[in-house]
Amino acid sequence: MKLVTFIEAQGPARPAVLLADDRLFDIAAATARDGAPLPDMLAVIAAGKAGLARIARLMETADHADFRALADVRLLAPLPRPTQIRDCGNYERHVAQAIAAAMQLRASATPDPAATLEKFRAAGLFEIPPVWFEQPLYYKGNPMTVVGPDAEVVRPRSAKLMDYELELAVVIGGPAKDLSPENALDAVFGYTIFNDFSARDIQSRETQFRFGPAKGKDFDTGNAIGPCILTADEVHDPEALTMIARVNGEEKVRTVSGGGQHSIAATIAYISRDETLHPGDLIAMGTVADGCGYESLTFLSDGDVVELEVEGIGVLRNKLVAPA
Template sequence: MKLVTFRNRQGHARPGALTGDGRVFDIAAATACDGGEMLGDMIAVITAGRAGLARIARLMESGETIALDEVQLLAPLPRPTQIRDCGNYEKHVRQAIAAAMQLRANATPDPAATLEKFRAAGLFEIPPVWFEQPLYYKGNPMTVIGPDAEVIRPRTARLMDYELELAIVIGGPARDLTPENALDAVFGYTIFNDFSARDIQSRETQFRFGPAKGKDFDTGNAIGPCIVTADEIADPEALTMIARVNGEERVRTTSGGGQHSIVDTIAYISRDETLHPGDLIALGTVGDGCGYESLTFLDDGDVVELEVEGIGVLRNRLKGHAG
């Protein structure tokens, strides 16, 4: 099932299910009339779990639908319970480290000499801990936007970038999972694009701390266009992933090849910590999945399209700051 959140003509945000013929089924309206608990938002749908999905499927057999062109698609999960974003792809990590060193060196009087100092100090190397365990930071669930929404450039940002990522939506609650049962906690999958101000990020991370204003700004986290339930994704590590900017293909790759598998990542994150319905875990930017790796950045007006097999296309446009 492909689940969405949409705004209807009355301006109300509702959870829905795509029917495959260009229409959407209003889950909130249908569940308000069948004698059960109304599923009024996506968190309620996720919390209802497999039984809730079976109920929705039964209601869809005879329920009314709305044409997609009569509604506005929002982020399918408008307010994730939490956002965790991992870094699981070695090619991306190596190239991003090199790009960060280049940006830092460019700010010095002798960039070439500075780069040599960085190399001699081992700053181009991936820290051993990255190979030993999954690593992640926590994002801001209040800054989420959906498909076709505009991303507003932070006022001091010069080097804006996109990131092509597959994300897991947790069904939960679950804690202390193992690799053997980790997938039981997965409700579904979506596309995640954490837009980044790379010049700000490069400066901030000199402190060896997690990203701050380089990633933490309104409209910075794009999710969508839908959540595909776990039963429809046979192998989440074998999905074709594509990034385009203004229609030009920048990368075509797969979701496989991460340093840490999906099940190992979920199990590690759940250690001593409960995962809740609506938690979002992004698995990290795939190799060549952003402009940072080639020091190629976005201009105002650029349209970024991220496509993941079986999920769809997440499209967003970068807009200059109005202030």
């Protein structure tokens, strides 16, 4: 199933199934009449496989009132408030190129950039730390800053170097703890697209403290998710999905979701070690190689439209706008 969250001119946001004919099956309305309402996407996720089977049965007997035309509603992020956001860095070429870009930005702010770069190289600052090869690494994002497809992303006032990031994310069904790589994918409810818009100039300055990103990532509208959650049963191999990024219609990269230093299953298993993963947790696997502008030091301008596409999930489209 392709699961979305939608809103009409009046009423609350509600979960739905996106059908091939551009109709929506209103899960909230149908389950309320059935006696056990699933009013939002977190409730749908928590209901698990049994809940999906129930939704499928309800669709078979639904009347016209349970359907909506996609053109008559507005899609929000399919999971408007993830329980938690964790974002990994799993693709070696992206990490290496991003480190090099960060060093160049830092050096450019000094009186002699070339000499500063040489000092950085001599100090080993261009090298990927050994720990990255040994275990998955991630930061935690702000689940209160999530927007969905076709939403505007507002540039932070002081940011000059804005960027997009092409990422596949898993939505946890859970609760699950101490998973192994062999059973970790059983905890996945579905997959979606994640774009953590980033203010690279702010991020580059902050991470000199080696404490992870802060205001370079944390700003309202900064985390875009969507357009749907594709349930896990629809994904044969999450490591083999075609992924594409476009800016203003120009294709920037076409790649696949696999090839990370740590597999999707191994990443989930590691994060679950000694820590319960809950329904609605979102874990992004990291930016794919060449999946952002940072790696080539090319950045977004106000008004640019970013489209991220992942096979089976669809297109997540967002426009960067200046602050009011």
